[in-house]
Amino acid sequence: MATSADSMTQRQSVWEFLKGELKPKGPVLTPFNVITGFIILGGLVLTALRFWKGLGYVTNLNQAYPWGLWIGFDVMTGVAFAGGAYIITFAVYVLHAEKYHPIVRATVLNGFLSYVFYAGALTLDLGRPWHIINPIIGNKFGYNSILFLVAWHFLLYMISEAIEFSPVVAEWLDLEKARRILNKMTLGVVIFGVTLSSLHQSGLGALFLFSKPKLHPLWYTEFLPVLFLISSIFAGISMIIFEGTISHKVFADRIDPSSHHSYEDIVFGLAKGAAITMYVYLFVKFVIFVHGQHWSYLGTKWGAWFLVEVLIFTLVPCAFFTHGYRQRRLGLIRVAAVMTLVGIVLNRLNVSMIAFNWNNPAHYIPSVWEVWITLMVVFTEIWVFRWAVNRMPVLSAKPAASRH
Numbered sequence: 001m002a003t004s005a006d007s008m009t010q011r012q013s014v015w016e017f018l019k020g021e022l023k024p025k026g027p028v029l030t031p032f033n034v035i036t037g038f039i040i041l042g043g044l045v046l047t048a049l050r051f052w053k054g055l056g057y058v059t060n061l062n063q064a065y066p067w068g069l070w071i072g073f074d075v076m077t078g079v080a081f082a083g084g085a086y087i088i089t090f091a092v093y094v095l096h097a098e099k100y101h102p103i104v105r106a107t108v109l110n111g112f113l114s115y116v117f118y119a120g121a122l123t124l125d126l127g128r129p130w131h132i133i134n135p136i137i138g139n140k141f142g143y144n145s146i147l148f149l150v151a152w153h154f155l156l157y158m159i160s161e162a163i164e165f166s167p168v169v170a171e172w173l174d175l176e177k178a179r180r181i182l183n184k185m186t187l188g189v190v191i192f193g194v195t196l197s198s199l200h201q202s203g204l205g206a207l208f209l210f211s212k213p214k215l216h217p218l219w220y221t222e223f224l225p226v227l228f229l230i231s232s233i234f235a236g237i238s239m240i241i242f243e244g245t246i247s248h249k250v251f252a253d254r255i256d257p258s259s260h261h262s263y264e265d266i267v268f269g270l271a272k273g274a275a276i277t278m279y280v281y282l283f284v285k286f287v288i289f290v291h292g293q294h295w296s297y298l299g300t301k302w303g304a305w306f307l308v309e310v311l312i313f314t315l316v317p318c319a320f321f322t323h324g325y326r327q328r329r330l331g332l333i334r335v336a337a338v339m340t341l342v343g344i345v346l347n348r349l350n351v352s353m354i355a356f357n358w359n360n361p362a363h364y365i366p367s368v369w370e371v372w373i374t375l376m377v378v379f380t381e382i383w384v385f386r387w388a389v390n391r392m393p394v395l396s397a398k399p400a401a402s403r404h
Contacts, residue, residue, distance in 0.1 A: 025390045036379040043375065043376025043377075046369050047376070054127070055127055058373070059366075059369070060367045064364070065357065069349075070124050070373070073374055074125075075121070076352050077344060078117075080201070082236065083111075084107050084240040085107050085111025086111070086236070088104055088240065092104050102266070102395075105393075108161055108164050109385065109389075110243055111161055112164075114381065115158045135147045146203055146209075149199070153197075153203060164186060164189055166182045168393060172393060201232040203225065205225040206225045211356065214357050215355060216355035218302060219351050221288045226284065233274075241271070241274075241337040250386075267330060267333055268333070271333045272325045282318065314343050320336035321333060
């Protein structure tokens with residue numbers, strides 16, 4: 001009888017704890033909350049209309065352009081932005097670069113949420129969402145299909161990141177035994193996750209190897225998988241710098257004092273890594289350009305657009321990263337990170353949308369509702385990230401007592 005009463009008391013205690021954690025922390029009616037809340041609520045209505053009335057009701061997709069903004073940005077770009085998780089976990093747990101340890105948890109959380117929301121947004125793009133299981137089981141795709149491989153990589157990597165982040169959840173819930181067990185699994189899960197991530201980052205590029213007649217020659221190459229993989233490295237690093245800059249301002253009270261002192265050194269190290277991989281990327285792009293004898297395209301509007309992507313949003317931020325690292329200029333590195341993220345968006349949209357069916361007289365332009373739903377996905381992820389950081393020991397060694 002006493003045991004039953006203790007069990008009931010424990011359940012009530014857990015429920016009270018979780019109910020308290022669901023309450024807002026701080027002011028509710030802030031400009032950010034009001035604006036993003038309106039976008040999220042409107043996006044939910046539009047999402048309901050999309051599933052009720054079909055893709056054609058809210059999108060400009062058609063037979064010529066079956067992949068639009070939701071694939072080009074949510075999946076192609078969002079997954080590249082999430083690349084920081086496999087880079088930092090590899091650096092910390094495999095290479096033992098301990099100076100990056102303070103940003104591991106936040107980076108893994110950001111990566112995990114990116115996969116959950118952006119890969120989850122795939123259901124929006126499917127004409128028959130209930131068929132999303134087909135690529136995973138190989139039905140109508142085959143087991144040699146790139147989409148079959150990418151689907152499994154996505155699924156397994158999301159599970160890997162969930163396990164990588166689970167010690168934080170265990171620490172938040174004061175489950176010390178579970179935390180110790182989960183920590184012992186970290187190295188193996190990281191190695192498995194890095195392998196999966198590198199495979200599906202390149203796999204996304206491989207999806208377009210079959211579209212040579214449709215994709216403009218300036219963007220099509222047999223080395224698209226290699227370019228996607230390399231660019232995911234400096235895309236992920238740039239997102240870490242961008243997200244870390246905002247987090248250090250918004251969540252300053254959640255960060256260990258020791259981490260504040262090491263933050264600049266971490267950013268400079270990341271800038272060096274970004275610059276090196278961008279130099280490699282630019283070299284590969286140049287070799288592909290020369291080997292393909294694409295000089296004649298430079299005089300066209302497509303050539304000008306290609307130069308905007310490669311020179312302004314890749315070469316220039318690469319130079320900024322280099323100069324910022326050498327001169328220890330934090331502001332210049334932050335500018336480089338933002339420019340790099342814009343460049344990644346341009347590259348992924350060029351490959352998947354803008355330069356796709358480039359010689360087709362009818363072009364795809366996303367509808368306002370497609371953009372709105374995309375913003376809903378992004379802001380919902382930010383809200384969940386903020387909720388987790390404000391309650392779990394993501395940026396600190398232990399949760400602050402005032403937060404519980």
